[in-house]
Amino acid sequence: MADVVHYSYEHVHQTLADVARRMCADGLVFDCMVAIGSGGYIPSRILKTYLGCPIFSVTVAHYSDSIQGKAFREPKVIQWLSGDEKALRGKKALLVDEVDDTRSTLAFCAKRLLDGDGLASLSIAVLHNKMKEKSAELPAGIPYYAGDEIEDHWVVYPWEAVDISDHIQKCRN
Ligand code: 5GP
Secondary structure (H helix, E strand, O other), rough: OEEEEEEHHHHHHHHHHHHHHHHOOOOOOOOOEEEOOOOHHEEEEEHHHHHOOOOEEEEEEEEEEEEEEEEEEEEEOOOEEEHHHHHHOOOEEEEEEEEOOHHHHHHHHHHHHHHHOOOOOOEEEEEEEOOOOOOOOOOOOOOEEEEEHHHHHHEEEEHHOOOOHHHHHHHOO
């Protein structure tokens, strides 16, 4: 089995269209999305075509560190809602990222949004969820939608390609 999997723009778009359809079928309505940069930018823009709501953004990075020889990853905020945390007050928001790997990023962002931003509700949508043991838990009761459940491989998305023609040739989907 391949260690690296390439996905096409068409797969990304179709998968997100399906996520949007499922959320709508479940009666979810959103006032806005919060894209986690940078992987959540293009997925949230595609979802906007179906959901029709504006996109806010946050950016977090991960820092590897070591305590007693044990490695861990900790999300660190680079940018949060452009400093305007009141922008989301009373809103039904959808948090969007491209891939749920260890889940630390989604859990960190979801908790921070619920703690500080006065949301009416929060849901989560990701393009892919890696089927693996997660290192963080999402706050209870949050609707969670993944386009596909995938193996724990490294995923290369089309927007990361240096040579998009080569990327397309490598896509199985
Ligand atoms: P987490 O481990 O917190 O769930 O994922 C953190 C971030 O790492 C994701 O938002 C994503 O940007 C990046 N990431 C994790 N796994 C992959 C992968 O397989 N491919 C790519 N391109 N990014 C990944």
